[in-house]
Amino acid sequence: MVTTTNNMNRVVIEPVTRVEGHGKVTILLDEQKQVQQARLHIVEFRGFERFIQGRPYWEVPVLVQRLCGICPVSHHLAAAKAMDYVTGTEKLTPTAEKMRRLMHYGQMFQSHALHFFHLVSPDLLFGFDADPAIRNVIGVAAKFPDLAVQGVMMRKYGQEVIKATAGKKIHGTGAIPGGINKNLSIEERDSFLKDLDQMIEWSRSALKIAKDYTVEHLEKLAPFGSFDSNHLCLIREDGAMDLYHGNLRAIDAEGNKIFDQVNYQKYLDYIVEEVRNWSYMKFPFIKSIGAEDGWYRVGPLARVNACDSIDTPEAEAARKEFMDVTKGKPNNVTMAYHWTRMIELLHSIEKIKDLLNDSDLQGTDLVVKGEWRGEGVGLIEAPRGTLFHHYQVNKDDQVTMANLIVSTTHNNEPMNRAVEKVAKDHLSGVEITEGLLNHVEVAIRAYDPCLSCATHAMGKMPLTVKLVDHEGNLLDEKSK
């Protein structure tokens, strides 16, 4: 849609397709059709923290799954980890920790598979500006049915792992403060082992597709929505990637450490959230650097860039191959997210294999108790990046404060920069087509954002449209 206001043309893409929730991109063009400004607006419900205030702490790991229909397991586990700390749990039993890890790797596996096969592959297989009638998962199913089936079955496998560890597919109850409420039966284990080799093979194949595509198109992809940035993630004590637990590490665009091995209970000493008047979503930044240069990326690209190694052999080999492209320095190419996401896909299935062959999963010591603390922070590396949950609980067991920073919030500034760069590089001074607009969406999709929660009733999504001129004045605002 293109409209004209005060000699400035406004191009609005709404909603952004194939990302979660509600997003809107506003691009301002001047009289010469040069892009003046491009912004990704995110319609985010900010009422969730209030919603859980007053609820008993043990309900929180279940309640928070209502936040999102795509990554409920990540919220479930982050909240459980926070409540571990609230209840003074120092260390989970081996069975509890490994069951949670299995749940988490199942989530990572299905999420990454869904994103790559069904959201991204249409862009890669048909081209960014291909006919939208075929540039979708149905088009992939028609032309590359084997690939589409792989995506469906990998997603299904991950979902079954979640069901077996969380207890059920929706509103899982597996993780509880201090542990887990079930182990994995021999029958469940064997059902997953039966299909494991196929999943590993398909993961290798997906990684090869992502790597080959990136290498073959590097000249085009390198500048596409790209920029130098800091990177943040959890890291194991020995510097290895750990998607479930660790300490915080932040590096700059050259790979220099900004901070390392920071206990995430103290995240407020290191991370600040900035509010801007044109977006519902906050803009976090590293406190010691400041808002202007302290923003950072999270997610697969940040994790592979920031870790020193990966503790599964095939993913580690893939990481080395990836880092060789930039001679060991961080890779700041936005479209490299896809390659790193597939490295993590392979890592996740390798971890699932290790866990399924670990008899601790059949253990019966599931919960430990500690000395009450009343406040705790839980962090986890969700598929889209680092997820923060922070709670305070009173003596009556009621939550009195909750603060959540979701992965997409961390990537807010980078996504906006990607949108602006692609808009200026591809949309300035030309006739704007659907294919060109899709270039903007391709840049956003690289981050696999989860823009809001899962209210998706048929026929309508809540949406607010804001028109802002190049000086920041609000020209128009509409809700529907």
Next chain:
Amino acid sequence: MGESACTVLVIGYGNPGRLDDGLGPALAEAVAKLGIDGVTVDSDYQLTVEDAAEVAKRDVAIFADASVNDPEPFSFREIEPTGSLSFTTHDVEPAAVLALAHKLFAAKTRGYILAIRGYEFNEFGEHLSPKAMGNLDEATRFLTLALTHRDFTPVRAEVQNKDAANDTTPPSTD
């Protein structure tokens, strides 16, 4: 038209933490309690691609969701597998799930949407609005009859209301 031998999958989807968006899962819960032979019930936050694999195993798939603009108290209609391709999010529209089931698994599953009218979506809360609860009751009565008699003829909601009130006859065609 009765099809007593046909297998059916009912998927109720939506977010029970978002007020009336929980109508789909609430319907799934109600239907699951009935234990009707040959009827499998599933529930999720939203439809995704892997649902196509389960849909493909059945003769009929019924997608139950909250709606903001369908007729009160509900509507029930057949969908074509080609359907809308407008993917707005990670989730998938019912018609696309059906299309994937047909294309990827050579299924001939027929698909239907049961759209239950809701009213309140934009806040967090684990309860249905009073009007939505009434609509849920109507939709559950309708679907119970449809599943019992394996009659999936699309009907107008207001016609079905009358049938539901009279209770014992299968859904009628308008």
